[in-house]
Amino acid sequence: MAEITNQNNKDFIINSILLNDSENYTKDILDKLSFIKRDKVTFPVITVSQNSCSIITGTQNLTQIIKDYLVERDIKAHVIEVGSLGICSVETLISVQLPGKTKLLYKDVSEENVIAILDGNFNNYIAEENVFCQFRNTMHEPYENLPYLDEISFFSNQQRIILKNCGIIDPGSIDEYIAFGGYKTFVKAIRHYTHEDVCNIVDESNLRGRGGEGYFTGKKWKIALNTPAEQKYLICNAGESDPGAFMERLLIESDPHKVVEGIAISAYAIGAKKALIYIEWEYDLAIKRLSNAIQQAKEYGLIGHDILKSGYSLDIIIKKGAGAYVCGEETALIASIEGKRGRPHSKPPYPATKGLFGQPTIVNNVETLVNIPIIIEKGANWFNSIGTANSKGTKVFSVSGKVEFVGMVEVVMGTKIRDIIYRIAGGIPKNKRFKAVHIGGPSGGTLGEEHIDTLVDYDSVILTGASLGSAGMVVLDEDNCIIDTVKYFMNFLQKESCGICIPCREGTRRMYEILENISKRPKDDFGHTTLQRFKGVMQLENLAEVIKDTSMCGLGKKAANPVLTTLKWFRDEYEEHIFERNCSAGVCQELRTFEINVEACTGCTLCAKKCPTGAIFGTPKNTHFIVQDKCIGCGICYETCKFSAIISK
Amino acid sequence: MPDIDSILEKYSYTQHDNLIPILQEIQDDFGYLSKEALVKVGDYLKIPTGKIYGLATFYSQFRFEPKGKYHIRICNGTSCHINSNFIILKELKKKLGINDGEVTKNGLFSLEETECMSGCGFGPVMMVNEKVYTRLTLEKVPEIIHFYLQIENE
Amino acid sequence: MITIEVNNQQIQAKKGETILEALNRNGINVPTLCRMEGFSPTGACRLCVVEVEGKSGLIPSCSFPIDEPLKIKTHSPRVIRSRKMLVELLLSNHPDDCLYCVRNGNCELQDLAEELNVRERRIAGNKSKASIDQSSPGIVRDPAKCVLCGRCVRICEEVQEVSTFDFIKRGNKTSIATSMNKDLNFSNCIHCGQCIMVCPTGALHEKTNFDVLLEMLNNPDIKVIAQFSPSVTVSIAEELGIRSGKDISGLIINALHKIGFYKVFDTAFASDMLIYEQAAELVDRIKYKGNLPLISSCCPGWIKYMEQSHVDLMENVSTCKSPQQMMGSMIKSFYAQQETISSEKIFSVSFMSCTAKKFEAQREEMTHKGISDIDLVLTSRELLKLIKLYGIDVQLLDEEIADNPFNTRSSAGKLVAASGGIAEGLIRTFYFLSSKNEIPDYKITKLRSSKDRREIFIDIDDSRIGVAVVSGLKHANKLLEEIRNGRDDLHYVEIMACPGGCINGGGQPFCNDDKILKARLKTIYDIDEKEGLKVAHKNPNLIQLYEKFLGEPLSVKANSYLHTKYSKRDVLL
Known part of the structure; x- marks a missing residue:
């Protein structure tokens, strides 16, 4: 077999790394770590990007094809599946690292062209149309005339803190995660910090929940910590299900151990002995990698009873969601885990005091949780030094729609939307004109040219009427119609509303119908439909305000956002549809x-x-x-x- | 042959919170939830079938009739919509004569609109069983359907 | 106590109570739709929203607990605008057929629209295409009129534990349906009609068949004979402008005669018959060590429930038909023979406070040689409509007595209208049958309390007899589980599907007022107090009936006319 695997390093990892409190490792340890991290390789190493973005290009068999190829050519090399670097548009990526040379990254690799690329690579020929860049590493000899990864504008304009490992490390290897510094913070926390200590650090860091509401995570934790109870629960909300966001899915697929560590530290902070991960059933690869990570962590004694003799016990289980957007709302999520229809409940009581099975429960989303290890490791002051006054740290977005590079990006809070679209995502393809950017999925808002310099942080975005929400960023160009896009979101919401409270259930449905009416030609100019068409539009704003004011949960309260923001910023397009009965983008076919x-x-x-x-x-x-x-x-x-x-x- | 009883046996404690996992497992094995399955699960967990039906219809994962031989899943994520997936969808519905969640009379095709399939860079995206089709255009739709009909005819 | 400020006035609120409770106690009402007295709030309809200072959105007063001083506005422009819009949303796709609707005039949605001054359709929604479900013999469902308040779901689940209805699907497709979205007659619905009682609109109502009745009344070859249940007479007074709870049997009899019924009989007579037969059955079971406890069988809702969910206890259930069916059977046999009318020429109509009776009347077991004992069952509500249709001013009528031969009754036969009544009447007769002495104290106070479950143990000679009474199937389930688990001190169990018994039946006039129920109850107990004839076995015409026709209780003849059998029902549980 050509495949070479790392030997089982369990004892070394636990005793010399995790339980080693000294900051300075001996050379022996460093060498071993460097070996695990593949700083230097003695055989060629090929990494294959296997994540939901790359698989959708039809390359689920790519790894096997490469392995077969290596056997056939009798090449001794190491093949590893990695997650995602975040740049989806050029998937599938593979990298080849030859001994002594820097790591070379190929793009647009398919099951058809991979052999030719590898053949070339092993014969000193680099396929020009597929080569993307090389990784910077001063210890190795670089390729000439090839850009480095950190020179590619998609990467150079990001600040990758929580995505650091994504697409680099093997998501299936706990050793590698630990070698890159993982789990060390968790072990330190349970051995040297009290529950309060951890809560305090997070509180002082001013970390705000990345799920959309933007509550201060530490404050929420302290409520749960200070509520006496038999059992407490920490729930990781990985039920993204926003139709335009995919970064949490990619994040889990790329660095599942980071998620597990984040959960473990957070559960410890609130004194929970049980943590649950609520993840959509459709995310099969993410579920597979996450289960594997939990299993490995259990084998290493990092999850389970009396973790590393610290006296702290934790169990993490995965709960598969059955497909409902509203289950992203914490009370609905809890109902779903309890085996009920996933409908939200009135707050108070808040889950932090009375949640899952009536016990104090903290629900945090994936991105919030992956921030925890580094905050505990580097401290609240470090975290406070990143970002804007009221929004600290970085934010991960999934950028899609009409941009050159679709993908998952991480930027410092306070970055301009323009920079994300133009500098990172490469701007609008085919020289088309930028029209709008929709932020925050169905609960978010649409902003036009005049707001493209808005900073992405909690407050600035809110001022425009949009919200960070799930942080999906969808770019529209001149070929897209605003009415059509809003209609799309209203259609989504009317289908995804839990259907319990009147404003959300009936309101989203009526708004959708009104929008549909204005994107259609009236049946006759004198009849009933024309009148209704006008009446409906006149009520749209009124209706949107009432829905916002009276809905039970966040989904309903924000359901009107797409309508309200577009009415505010794209009123002319509404007027064009209503009065001129014209859709200049040509999307509203019936007009x-x-x-x-x-x-x-x-x-x-x-x-x-x-x-x-x-x-x-x-x-x-x-x-x-x-x-x-x-x-x-x-x-x-x-x-x-x-x-x-x-x-x- | 999968059977419901052996699935139920795995869930030794009959708590309400096992309901969704049990239904998921049944659907994984059988492809859909039959009336008999609901009755058995209800009997086991002591929940009226009406409640189970109410719960299962809430979630988009569960279906109550078998899929078609060729199950078409078309992404209806935002990015695919921006890239005009609705034209493809309309064409598919027209060609197959079915709507979202339905199966053709001959049992060959079933159609499902799904949330984002993470193929945002390559939309519109659809899958027929395990095969992925990316960057769909109107012209490709009849070709794809024809391809599967051809397999059937042979 | 916490002082809260409501519309710039100070009011006192108890800590932990909801804003709505505090408001109501202080004489301020806010509209509600999903709220049900005695149930936990769901906060779903949002009509009860109020403005609370410092909160960004409006707050549902029904579920928000008062923990600190609050400043509240209950009717600010913002609040009114929202409430009005919510009602308009419900109306936007509501069928515009109020004039044709069964609930015209007593519809909560109508009331809300009126209260909030909705005067035009500002938002037009696509109309629902859902079709009416007429499949059930007792209950009609019109999903297009459903506002999804969920009250039927809750009462069916939390009070009856039948769970026929649940919300299905979500979002714009949300609806209320039975298991697998089947028609009602395929479901486990027991037809008790409690869902109708809580439905705010015309989405749920009883199945009416007036046309047949009118045709029959005008057919000279047909003798239309009526009977009316003990609960009907105490339940409709207020709807006719008479003091609520008053027993108006005399007026009803007169009205029915005026409408054209050939004879009007009092079902309370048959209640006496039931008590007599069932007491004899209990004596028999104890003597011959039959299945005990004997479980009552007069409630058709309970009987259907038993046939689907408590099949193992079928042998315990009394074989007695319900009073309605006993009377029906006697009318078409004994009475027809006596008057030499062919039973085919009789159209037997009963007025009941119940929708399940409609189902019962068409059971196959309730026919004799292909002719059903009861041809038509109408509810109290339908009786009121009939009186109105015939333009009868009940207040000007004189009281009449029911027709021979089924016109006498004991007060025990009247007690049957309330939960615990059958048990009380049965104990009186059972006491007599087993000891040959009349019971010393007729009034059995323990069975008249308002507890969920009432139990009493009575010593007769050397033996101790245990009797339990439950109403509402949730409480029945609990008791039956105890019996199943080996409880053996009970000899008789009375089960009524509707909480409180027939006076709160699913066919009664709509009222949300507890006081009216209490008034009905009081009337029944007052009748018992004043009546000289307190025991079923002394009912003079009943004694005659046995002498002339039936022989004695449990005789072969009595068995063939007054008893029935049950079988397991295959429904989706």
Whole structure:
């Protein structure tokens, strides 16, 4: 076999690293660590990016293909599956590290071209169209004329603190995680800190929950810590399910041990002996890697009874969510874990005093929890030195939509939205014009050109009417219609509302219907529908305010955000749809009008035959014309015309 | 042959919070939740089937009829929407004559709109069983369906 | 006590109570929809929202506990605007057929729209396409009118433990449905009608068949015979402008005669018959060591529930038909023979406070040679409509007595209307049957308390007889579980599906007022107090009936006319 694995280093790891309180390791230890971290390699090492973003490009068998290739060519090399570097648009990535050389990264690798790339690499030929960059490492000989990873603007403009390991380390290896400094903080916490100590550090760090509400994590923890109870629970909310955000999923897939460590420290902080991870059932790879990480941590005695003889015991279990966006709301999440319909409940009581099974429960999302180890390690002051006055630390976003580089990025709080879109994500492709950026998923808001210099932190974004929410950032260009996008979110919300409280259930549905009405042509100009169309629009704002004011949970309270923000910043587009009955982006299909270009029409009669309302007239071999009164704007003629004679307006 | 009883046996304590995991496991094995399954689970956990049905219909994971032979999952995430997935979806519905969550009469195809499949860089994205299709265009839809119909005809 | 400020006035609130409780106690009402007295608040409908200073959104007063001094505005423009909008949202896709709706005039949604001054449809929603479920013999469901307040779900689950209904799906597809979204007749619904009683709109109502009745009343070949249950007469007075709770049997009899019923009989007569038969059955079971405890069988809701959920106790359940069916059976046999009317020419109608009776009447066991004993069951509510339809001003009528031969009754037969009544009447007769002496103290106070479960132990000669009474199937389940687990000190158990018995039945006029229930109860006990004839076995016409026709209790004839059998029901539980 060509595959070479690290020997089991369990004893070394526990005694020399985790239980070693000295900051200065001996050279012996350092050497061994360096070996585990693969600073120097004696065989070629190939890493294959295997995460949900790369698999979707159809490369789930890539690792096997590479292994087979190595066996075939009798090459001794080490193949490792890693998570995601965050740059999804160029997946699938593989890296090749030859002994003595820097690590080389290839992009757009597929099951078809991988052999050619590897063949070239092992024969001193670098496939030009696939090579992406090299990793900086002064100990090794670099490739010439190749940029370093930290020179690529996608990476150079980020500040990767919690994503540091992502795409670099083997998510399936606890040794590697520990070699990169992992679990050390957890062990230190349970051995040398009290519960209060940990809560205090987090409180002083001013860390705010990354789930959207932005509560101060330390404050919330202290409530749970100070509520006397038989059992306390820590729940890691990994049920992202925002339709435009994928960073937590990638984060778990790339660095599952970091999540486990974050959970372990947090559970210790509030004195919970049981922690649960609520994760969507569809995230199968994340669940697999997380289960494996928990299993390894158990084997190393980092989870379980009397952890490393500290007297602290912790059990972590995974609860698979069955698919409901509203279960991202903490009370609904708790109901779901208890085996009920995932509907939220009125607060108070807050989960911190009365949550899962009636016991004090802290629900934090993945990103909040992965911040914990480094805060405890480096201290509250260090964390306070990053970010803005009221928003400390970094924030991870998933940037998608009309940008050059879709992906998961981490920036310091207070970075400009413009920098994220243009400097990191590479701007709008195909020279199209930027129209808007939607932040925060269905509960978030849409901001236009004039707000592109808004800073991403809790307060600045709120001022624009949007919210950080799940931190999905979707960029729209001139081809996208604002009404259509808002309609999309309202449709999502009306389907995902738990359906209990009237404002959210009925309100989202009516808002959707109103938006649908204005993106359609009225059936006739004098009839009932025209009147209703206007009435509905007049109520849209009013309705949105009431929904915000009266809904039971966060989902409902924020459900109106997409409508409210767009009404505020893109009013002209609403007006265009309502008064001019025109969608200049051409997305609202039923508003389109069609005309026949007299020059191009050959009189083939095809369009007239296909028109469902008989709105096209003309005799064979003569120019046809469209009767606008009869046209419903379905666009079938546009699609059928072989001579591009039909023009959409 | 999977059977419900051996799934139930694994859950030695009959707490309410085991309900969803049990249903998930049954669905994993059988592909859907049958009436018989609900009755058995209700009997085991002492929960009325009406309650189980109410719970299961709340979550999008659970289905109550078998999937089609070719289960089409089309991503309806924000990014795919921005990239005009609705045109693809409309075409699919038209070609297959079914809506989200339905199965064609001959049992060949079933359609499911899903949340983000993490293919945001390559949208619109869809999957037919395990096979992924990325950067879909209107023209590709009939080709893909035709491909599977061809397999059936052979 | 905490002082809170409401609309700039100080009021006193108890620590921990909800804002709504404090407001109501101080004479301020805010509208509610999902709220149910005696149930924990869900905070779902949001109509009870108030403005609390320092809170960003509006606060649901029904679930927000007062822990500190608060400044509250209950009717500020912001609050009114929100409430109004919420009601408009409910109305936006509500079927606009109030004039045709069974609840026209006593609909909570109508009231809310009126109270909040909704005068135009500002938001038009797509109408619901859900179809009406007419499959059940007792209850009709019209999902388009459902406002999803969840009250039916809660009463069915938390009071009856039947759980026929639950919310299904979510978001805009949320609805209330039975298991597997089947029609009601395939479900485990026991037709008790408690869901109808709590439904704020016309989404749930009883199945009506007036047309048949009107046709029959006008058919000269058909004799339409009515009977009315003991609970009906004490439950409709207030709806006719008479003091609530007053027993108006005399007026009802007159009204029914005026409407054109050929004869009007008092079902209380049959209640005496039931007590007599069942007491004999109990004597028999004790003597021959039959299955004990004997469990009552007069409530059709309970019987269906037993057939689906307590099949193992089937042998314990008395074989006696309910009073309605006993009477029906006597009308088409004894009475028809006596008057030489062919039983096919009789159209037998009963007025009951119950929707499950509609189901009971069409059970196969309740037919004789293909002819059903009861042809039509109408509820108290329908009786009121009938009186109105025929334009009868009840207040101007004289009292009449029911027709021979089923017109006498003991007060025991009247007690049956309330939970505990059958047990009390049965003890009186059972005492006589087993000791040949009348019971020294007729009034059995212990069975008249308002406790969830009432138990009494009576010494007759050398033996001690245990009797338990429960109403509301949740309490029945608890008791039956004890019996299943080996409890053996009970000889008789009375079970009524509706909490409080028939006076709170699913066919009664809508009232949310506890006082009205208490008034009904008081009337029944007053009747018992004043009545000379207090025991079923001394009912003179009943004695005659046995002499002329039935022989004695449990005779072969009595068995064939007055007793029935049960079988397991296959429904989705």
